[in-house]
Amino acid sequence: MSTTEQPTPEQRVAIVTGAARGIGAATALRLAAEGRAVAVLDLDEAACKDTVEKITAAGGRALAVGADVSDEEQVAAAVERVAAELGAPTILVNNAGVLRDNLLFKMSAPDWDTVMNVHLRGAFLMARAVQKHMVDAKFGRIVNLSSSSALGNRGQANYSTAKAGLQGLTKTLAIELGKFGVTANAVAPGFIVTDMTAATAARVKMDFEEFQAAAATQIPVQRVGQPEDIANAIAFFTGDQAGFVSGQVLYVAGGPLN
Structure with a gap:
Protein backbone atom coordinates (compact mmCIF):
# COMPACT_ATOMS: atom_id res chain seq x y z
CA MET A 1 0.00 0.00 0.00
CA SER A 2 1.66 3.22 -1.11
CA THR A 3 1.06 6.42 -3.00
CA THR A 4 1.96 6.60 -6.67
CA GLU A 5 3.92 9.83 -6.35
CA GLN A 6 7.63 9.28 -6.92
CA PRO A 7 10.14 10.43 -4.29
CA THR A 8 12.14 13.56 -4.79
CA PRO A 9 15.91 12.92 -4.93
CA GLU A 10 16.50 14.43 -1.50
CA GLN A 11 13.66 12.62 0.27
CA ARG A 12 14.92 10.24 2.95
CA VAL A 13 13.29 6.84 3.34
CA ALA A 14 12.69 5.61 6.88
CA ILE A 15 11.76 2.22 8.28
CA VAL A 16 9.99 2.18 11.63
CA THR A 17 9.47 -1.25 13.18
CA GLY A 18 6.54 -1.98 15.48
CA ALA A 19 4.80 0.97 13.84
CA ALA A 20 1.19 -0.21 13.82
CA ARG A 21 0.46 1.51 17.13
CA GLY A 22 1.91 3.32 20.12
CA ILE A 23 5.37 4.83 19.96
CA GLY A 24 6.04 3.29 16.54
CA ALA A 25 2.93 4.79 14.96
CA ALA A 26 3.61 8.21 16.51
CA THR A 27 7.18 8.05 15.20
CA ALA A 28 6.08 7.07 11.70
CA LEU A 29 3.66 10.01 11.63
CA ARG A 30 6.28 12.42 12.95
CA LEU A 31 8.92 11.33 10.43
CA ALA A 32 6.38 11.64 7.62
CA ALA A 33 5.63 15.18 8.83
CA GLU A 34 9.39 15.82 8.58
CA GLY A 35 9.17 14.93 4.88
CA ARG A 36 10.32 11.32 5.07
CA ALA A 37 8.84 8.46 3.11
CA VAL A 38 8.01 5.88 5.75
CA ALA A 39 7.86 2.10 5.71
CA VAL A 40 5.43 1.16 8.47
CA LEU A 41 6.60 -2.29 9.54
CA ASP A 42 4.87 -4.62 11.95
CA LEU A 43 4.28 -8.31 12.45
CA ASP A 44 0.79 -7.98 10.94
CA GLU A 45 0.80 -5.93 7.73
CA ALA A 46 -2.95 -5.31 7.95
CA ALA A 47 -2.46 -3.68 11.36
CA CYS A 48 -0.32 -1.01 9.68
CA LYS A 49 -3.26 0.25 7.60
CA ASP A 50 -4.34 3.01 9.97
CA THR A 51 -0.85 4.50 10.30
CA VAL A 52 -0.30 4.38 6.54
CA GLU A 53 -3.67 5.98 5.80
CA LYS A 54 -2.97 8.83 8.20
CA ILE A 55 0.35 9.52 6.48
CA THR A 56 -1.04 9.37 2.95
CA ALA A 57 -4.09 11.46 3.90
CA ALA A 58 -1.69 14.20 4.95
CA GLY A 59 0.07 14.01 1.59
CA GLY A 60 2.96 11.77 2.61
CA ARG A 61 4.31 8.54 1.17
CA ALA A 62 4.04 5.35 3.18
CA LEU A 63 4.18 1.61 2.74
CA ALA A 64 2.76 -1.10 4.99
CA VAL A 65 5.15 -4.00 5.47
CA GLY A 66 4.53 -7.19 7.40
CA ALA A 67 7.56 -8.94 8.88
CA ASP A 68 8.80 -10.71 11.97
CA VAL A 69 11.94 -8.77 12.85
CA SER A 70 13.45 -11.80 14.55
CA ASP A 71 13.29 -13.81 11.29
CA GLU A 72 16.36 -13.32 9.10
CA GLU A 73 14.66 -14.14 5.79
CA GLN A 74 11.63 -11.96 6.51
CA VAL A 75 13.84 -9.03 7.44
CA ALA A 76 15.86 -9.34 4.23
CA ALA A 77 12.69 -9.54 2.14
CA ALA A 78 11.13 -6.56 3.93
CA VAL A 79 14.15 -4.32 3.40
CA GLU A 80 14.37 -5.34 -0.26
CA ARG A 81 10.70 -4.49 -0.72
CA VAL A 82 11.10 -1.09 0.91
CA ALA A 83 14.09 -0.31 -1.33
CA ALA A 84 12.13 -1.33 -4.42
CA GLU A 85 8.87 0.47 -3.61
CA LEU A 86 9.90 3.54 -1.58
CA GLY A 87 13.64 3.87 -2.21
CA ALA A 88 16.82 2.93 -0.39
CA PRO A 89 16.20 3.23 3.37
CA THR A 90 18.67 5.46 5.20
CA ILE A 91 16.74 5.92 8.46
CA LEU A 92 15.96 2.99 10.75
CA VAL A 93 14.01 3.12 13.99
CA ASN A 94 14.13 -0.20 15.86
CA ASN A 95 10.99 0.06 17.96
CA ALA A 96 9.44 -3.42 17.71
CA GLY A 97 9.06 -5.01 21.10
CA VAL A 98 7.11 -7.43 23.25
CA LEU A 99 6.58 -8.05 26.95
CA ARG A 100 6.72 -11.39 28.74
CA ASP A 101 6.94 -10.07 32.30
CA ASN A 102 7.34 -12.33 35.29
CA LEU A 103 9.44 -12.72 38.38
CA LEU A 104 12.63 -14.67 37.75
CA PHE A 105 11.51 -17.89 39.42
CA LYS A 106 8.34 -17.92 37.28
CA MET A 107 9.93 -16.83 34.00
CA SER A 108 10.08 -19.54 31.34
CA ALA A 109 12.97 -19.97 28.93
CA PRO A 110 10.66 -19.40 25.93
CA ASP A 111 9.52 -16.07 27.45
CA TRP A 112 13.16 -15.08 27.90
CA ASP A 113 13.97 -16.09 24.32
CA THR A 114 10.96 -14.31 22.80
CA VAL A 115 11.90 -10.98 24.35
CA MET A 116 15.57 -11.35 23.40
CA ASN A 117 14.70 -12.35 19.84
CA VAL A 118 12.34 -9.47 19.12
CA HIS A 119 14.32 -6.69 20.83
CA LEU A 120 17.95 -7.66 20.37
CA ARG A 121 18.05 -10.10 17.44
CA GLY A 122 15.45 -7.96 15.66
CA ALA A 123 17.47 -4.76 16.01
CA PHE A 124 20.62 -6.57 14.91
CA LEU A 125 18.98 -8.10 11.83
CA MET A 126 17.31 -4.84 10.79
CA ALA A 127 20.49 -2.78 11.26
CA ARG A 128 22.56 -5.31 9.35
CA ALA A 129 20.09 -5.39 6.46
CA VAL A 130 19.74 -1.62 6.19
CA GLN A 131 23.36 -0.55 6.76
CA LYS A 132 24.44 -1.33 3.19
CA HIS A 133 21.97 1.25 1.89
CA MET A 134 23.26 3.78 4.39
CA VAL A 135 26.90 3.12 3.54
CA ASP A 136 26.17 3.48 -0.18
CA ALA A 137 24.38 6.78 0.48
CA LYS A 138 27.11 7.97 2.88
CA PHE A 139 24.26 8.90 5.20
CA GLY A 140 22.38 6.95 7.82
CA ARG A 141 20.46 7.33 11.04
CA ILE A 142 19.77 4.40 13.36
CA VAL A 143 17.70 4.87 16.50
CA ASN A 144 17.17 1.96 18.88
CA LEU A 145 14.41 2.05 21.47
CA SER A 146 15.82 1.24 24.88
CA SER A 147 13.92 1.89 28.12
CA SER A 148 14.31 3.16 31.65
CA SER A 149 13.90 -0.54 32.50
CA ALA A 150 17.47 -1.00 31.25
CA LEU A 151 18.46 0.23 34.72
CA GLY A 152 16.63 -2.75 36.25
CA ASN A 153 12.98 -3.36 36.97
CA ARG A 154 11.21 -5.95 39.10
CA GLY A 155 9.47 -8.62 37.03
CA GLN A 156 11.34 -7.71 33.86
CA ALA A 157 14.61 -9.65 33.89
CA ASN A 158 14.21 -10.42 30.19
CA TYR A 159 13.00 -6.98 29.09
CA SER A 160 15.52 -5.07 31.22
CA THR A 161 18.37 -7.18 29.88
CA ALA A 162 17.26 -6.72 26.27
CA LYS A 163 16.90 -2.96 26.68
CA ALA A 164 20.34 -2.69 28.30
CA GLY A 165 21.76 -4.79 25.48
CA LEU A 166 20.35 -2.37 22.93
CA GLN A 167 22.44 0.38 24.49
CA GLY A 168 25.59 -1.67 23.92
CA LEU A 169 24.54 -2.43 20.35
CA THR A 170 23.89 1.27 19.76
CA LYS A 171 27.36 2.33 20.91
CA THR A 172 29.03 -0.40 18.84
CA LEU A 173 27.10 0.58 15.70
CA ALA A 174 28.12 4.19 16.26
CA ILE A 175 31.79 3.15 16.39
CA GLU A 176 31.67 0.83 13.38
CA LEU A 177 29.50 2.90 11.05
CA GLY A 178 30.52 6.45 11.92
CA LYS A 179 33.12 6.72 9.15
CA PHE A 180 30.37 6.07 6.60
CA GLY A 181 28.24 9.02 7.70
CA VAL A 182 25.97 6.81 9.81
CA THR A 183 24.97 7.69 13.37
CA ALA A 184 23.43 5.38 15.94
CA ASN A 185 21.64 6.55 19.06
CA ALA A 186 19.16 5.17 21.57
CA VAL A 187 16.06 6.67 23.10
CA ALA A 188 15.09 5.24 26.49
CA PRO A 189 11.50 6.08 27.41
CA GLY A 190 10.21 6.24 30.93
CA GLY A 225 4.61 10.48 28.81
CA GLN A 226 2.80 10.18 25.50
CA PRO A 227 4.08 8.40 22.36
CA GLU A 228 4.59 11.80 20.74
CA ASP A 229 7.13 12.71 23.43
CA ILE A 230 9.32 9.85 22.22
CA ALA A 231 8.66 10.58 18.56
CA ASN A 232 9.98 14.11 19.10
CA ALA A 233 13.29 12.78 20.43
CA ILE A 234 13.59 10.27 17.60
CA ALA A 235 12.93 13.01 15.05
CA PHE A 236 15.93 14.92 16.39
CA PHE A 237 18.28 11.94 16.16
CA THR A 238 17.15 11.14 12.61
CA GLY A 239 17.56 14.69 11.33
CA ASP A 240 20.21 15.81 8.87
CA GLN A 241 21.55 18.28 11.46
CA ALA A 242 22.24 15.58 14.08
CA GLY A 243 25.29 14.20 12.31
CA PHE A 244 27.69 14.93 15.18
CA VAL A 245 25.54 13.18 17.78
CA SER A 246 26.20 9.45 17.89
CA GLY A 247 26.47 6.62 20.39
CA GLN A 248 24.23 8.42 22.87
CA VAL A 249 21.43 7.16 25.10
CA LEU A 250 18.73 9.74 25.79
CA TYR A 251 16.37 9.01 28.65
CA VAL A 252 13.00 10.62 27.92
CA ALA A 253 11.36 10.11 31.26
CA GLY A 254 10.18 13.45 32.64
CA GLY A 255 13.18 13.79 34.90
CA PRO A 256 16.67 12.49 35.63
CA LEU A 257 17.35 8.81 36.10
CA ASN A 258 20.39 7.29 37.80
Missing part, protein backbone atom coordinates in the same frame (compact mmCIF):
# COMPACT_ATOMS: atom_id res chain seq x y z
CA PHE A 191 6.49 5.74 31.59
CA ILE A 192 4.66 6.17 28.27
CA VAL A 193 0.95 5.55 27.77
CA THR A 194 0.87 2.57 25.41
CA ASP A 195 -0.68 -0.88 25.14
CA MET A 196 2.47 -2.23 26.79
CA THR A 197 2.11 -0.11 29.91
CA ALA A 198 -1.58 -1.00 30.01
CA ALA A 199 -0.51 -4.65 30.01
CA THR A 200 1.84 -3.96 32.90
CA ALA A 201 -1.02 -2.38 34.85
CA ALA A 202 -3.12 -5.46 34.19
CA ARG A 203 -0.28 -7.69 35.37
CA VAL A 204 -0.14 -5.94 38.72
CA LYS A 205 -3.97 -5.86 38.84
CA MET A 206 -4.37 -2.07 38.78
CA ASP A 207 -6.82 0.09 36.87
CA PHE A 208 -4.82 1.74 34.08
CA GLU A 209 -5.96 5.27 34.96
CA GLU A 210 -4.96 4.72 38.58
CA PHE A 211 -1.69 3.19 37.41
CA GLN A 212 -0.91 6.33 35.38
CA ALA A 213 -1.85 8.65 38.22
CA ALA A 214 0.40 6.76 40.63
CA ALA A 215 3.28 6.84 38.15
CA ALA A 216 2.88 10.59 37.59
CA THR A 217 3.46 11.32 41.27
CA GLN A 218 6.95 9.79 40.94
CA ILE A 219 7.90 11.82 37.85
CA PRO A 220 9.38 15.31 38.32
CA VAL A 221 7.23 16.88 35.57
CA GLN A 222 4.20 15.31 37.29
CA ARG A 223 2.74 13.63 34.23
CA VAL A 224 3.20 10.42 32.31
